[in-house]
Amino acid sequence: MIYFYIIDKGVSLLSNNFFDNLSSNFNINLNPQQREAVLHKNGPALVLAVPGAGKTTVLISRTANLILNHNINPQNILSVTFSKASAIDMKSRFSKVFGNNLDRKVHFSTIHSFAYSVIRYYSKISNDYYTLIEGKNSPVNKISILKKLYMELNNSMPSEEKLEELLNAVGFVKNMLLNKEDFTTYKKLKINNFKKIYAKYESYKKQNNYIDFDDMLSLTISIFEKNPLILSNLKQRYQYIQVDEGQDTSRAQHKIIRLLSSPKNNLFIVADDDQSIYGFRGAYPEYLLNFEKNYSHSKKFFMEQNYRSSSNIVDTSNKFITNNTIRYSKNLYTENSEESPVTIIKFKDEKKQYEYLFDNLKNNSHDSAILFRNNISTISIVDGLLKNNIPFFVRDSNITFFNHWIVRDILSFIKLSYDETDINSFEKIYYRMNGYISKKQISFIKSKNIDESIFNKLLNFPDLKIYQKNNIKRIRDKFKVIRKLNAKTAIDSILYDLEYDEFLRKNSKRYGQSYENIKIIISTIKLICRDLESPILLIDRLNYIKKSLYENRDFGEEKVRLSTFHSAKGLEFERVFMIDLIDNEFPNSNSIDEYEMGNKKPLEEERRLFYVGMTRAKKDLKLLTYKSRDGEEVLISRFVAELERIISNQSLGINNGDNIVHKSFGKGIVLDIDKDILTIKFEKYGKKKVSLSLSMENNLLKVV
Numbered sequence: 001m002i003y004f005y006i007i008d009k010g011v012s013l014l015s016n017n018f019f020d021n022l023s024s025n026f027n028i029n030l031n032p033q034q035r036e037a038v039l040h041k042n043g044p045a046l047v048l049a050v051p052g053a054g055k056t057t058v059l060i061s062r063t064a065n066l067i068l069n070h071n072i073n074p075q076n077i078l079s080v081t082f083s084k085a086s087a088i089d090m091k092s093r094f095s096k097v098f099g100n101n102l103d104r105k106v107h108f109s110t111i112h113s114f115a116y117s118v119i120r121y122y123s124k125i126s127n128d129y130y131t132l133i134e135g136k137n138s139p140v141n142k143i144s145i146l147k148k149l150y151m152e153l154n155n156s157m158p159s160e161e162k163l164e165e166l167l168n169a170v171g172f173v174k175n176m177l178l179n180k181e182d183f184t185t186y187k188k189l190k191i192n193n194f195k196k197i198y199a200k201y202e203s204y205k206k207q208n209n210y211i212d213f214d215d216m217l218s219l220t221i222s223i224f225e226k227n228p229l230i231l232s233n234l235k236q237r238y239q240y241i242q243v244d245e246g247q248d249t250s251r252a253q254h255k256i257i258r259l260l261s262s263p264k265n266n267l268f269i270v271a272d273d274d275q276s277i278y279g280f281r282g283a284y285p286e287y288l289l290n291f292e293k294n295y296s297h298s299k300k301f302f303m304e305q306n307y308r309s310s311s312n313i314v315d316t317s318n319k320f321i322t323n324n325t326i327r328y329s330k331n332l333y334t335e336n337s338e339e340s341p342v343t344i345i346k347f348k349d350e351k352k353q354y355e356y357l358f359d360n361l362k363n364n365s366h367d368s369a370i371l372f373r374n375n376i377s378t379i380s381i382v383d384g385l386l387k388n389n390i391p392f393f394v395r396d397s398n399i400t401f402f403n404h405w406i407v408r409d410i411l412s413f414i415k416l417s418y419d420e421t422d423i424n425s426f427e428k429i430y431y432r433m434n435g436y437i438s439k440k441q442i443s444f445i446k447s448k449n450i451d452e453s454i455f456n457k458l459l460n461f462p463d464l465k466i467y468q469k470n471n472i473k474r475i476r477d478k479f480k481v482i483r484k485l486n487a488k489t490a491i492d493s494i495l496y497d498l499e500y501d502e503f504l505r506k507n508s509k510r511y512g513q514s515y516e517n518i519k520i521i522i523s524t525i526k527l528i529c530r531d532l533e534s535p536i537l538l539i540d541r542l543n544y545i546k547k548s549l550y551e552n553r554d555f556g557e558e559k560v561r562l563s564t565f566h567s568a569k570g571l572e573f574e575r576v577f578m579i580d581l582i583d584n585e586f587p588n589s590n591s592i593d594e595y596e597m598g599n600k601k602p603l604e605e606e607r608r609l610f611y612v613g614m615t616r617a618k619k620d621l622k623l624l625t626y627k628s629r630d631g632e633e634v635l636i637s638r639f640v641a642e643l644e645r646i647i648s649n650q651s652l653g654i655n656n657g658d659n660i661v662h663k664s665f666g667k668g669i670v671l672d673i674d675k676d677i678l679t680i681k682f683e684k685y686g687k688k689k690v691s692l693s694l695s696m697e698n699n700l701l702k703v704v
């Protein structure tokens, strides 16, 4: 059958030479590897690409080729991707090139929204309706349900960290299609009473016909398995399936795609396994590593040319990612020219890092991004950008920091120091400092005159011992001083004189939070306090930062983009600053612990995330790290250390097989380079190992 379309720009492609037309009309000059992939028509294919290789360009060109040169009805093509943003991006790039009449018929969507459409259709014919409990219009909220169940079964309130762990764990189970029996095999499911929480959550949803986002996937699988007619209708409709960001597709998603595409398996998956960063939530890149086994007669294409970044960035990031072992080997290269070298800058502390950052952005914020591992970094960056009048925008400002219990505690301490009658604040913190005050005493002071100082009331508590009186007087005096201090010193006084820090140290576990994370929150508060003359100003400052976060969400040419590494996937910028590159932050502490216990997978996922960050930069990539945070020594990120060695190897230009001259040992040949150690076979002394950094520092080594 031949289809006729009213095509505006697309009509010019209906000729024998598709690629020449693409090039002359739309300035898309596909390279031979890209062309080969675009021409693939039937059967399963996996395109393994490097960052900046033009994956989206290839997907949309192939779509056009199927329609215009193979007469495939656009409605028969389903293109799915990982995030809503990339589905929109793909659609808009397609219509920009091939016109609006075509794009309306090609189905570009996220896999979740595709699954939701299946569920809605099923509901209509079966009268079995489901309510989504995530997103804006949901009547109940998934997070609060899980929070409640956690509290019910563990008798304690989950910290934000714990709650996030729980949410990820639930998502992981769904996406990995796990059974209860599998739960014990996965360490990330070792949340107290997880099995019970999960079972209750599932039965609560079942009773009410509720579903969450991940249920959409399992429900779709079950609809497909139980309703062959629905599945066969959809198979008939979607004869060609394309998947972008295949590396972040989960087991459940692969199953949907498999059910839908078989037996013809006209499936075209584009992926970069080195950019798989959602393993913690159930992404399953191993599926791609076994693609040939999963799909017989499949084809594999490679796209290895990077169009985005300078040759310096491409070379360095390529060498960096080869430190991962679980991956497809690829030969990333570019024809782009050399620009400024990838630069590592080590600062004394985080404050110096920020000074440098803001100085650099003050006069040039064009097409720049600041990337960070943890959302909380947004707070101190925004504080600094506001102070320096640097325009910025941040898309996902879902910042829980402002409501964090530690922030609330600190504000209660401050409020109490200004108002000694403030019983509400006192009630929140009296057992979190070294006042040794009992619940009985609290009931006692609550029964007294509300306008009287809490401390005076406490001193009137019957039968107080001398040491108790002294204690009350001591903390009263501290509170009196706090309001007179500058904000930063006031915070120190709360932490150390009133021993709030001691409380945090001892109780971090009970609140499901690592002390490491607590320190990050405290150092963020201190950074904001840096220039505040008095502690009360912290309240206004936090409100101001919060408001600015909500007001600065929209893109602007001259605005610096703030983003976590995860959210930067798929984006590109002229200049990229990767900040806070210290061990336990990036890579995170969990991946380091796991690595030390023999499991290298989480650390490799962190390395991939670091690589995603590096490959966002077109011309200028700066990696910032420091030696101390909030007065405590920290270790520079092990990834930065790896890169230092790579960069110094590059600047020395040392490779295996090179002839060298060593000042002490004479002539030799490089046999092996392992991190900082070179194995060299010297003419006179035989095989010897020498340290690369030592040789460099002392000018001992030369390549000849």
Ligand SMILES: Nc1ncnc2c1ncn2[C@@H]1O[C@H](COP(=O)(O)OP(=O)(O)OP(=O)(O)O)[C@@H](O)[C@H]1O
Binding pocket: 028, 029, 030, 031, 034, 049, 050, 051, 052, 053, 054, 055, 056, 057, 272, 275, 307, 308, 569, 570, 571, 615
């Ligand atoms: N053949 C080509 N010639 C010139 N530019 C190209 C070509 N193919 C792609 N590009 C350009 O390279 C850049 C990167 O492409 P794209 O964003 O599609 O890469 P990607 O593979 O999706 O990258 P990533 O996975 O890192 O996000 C884009 O600006 C795109 O227009």
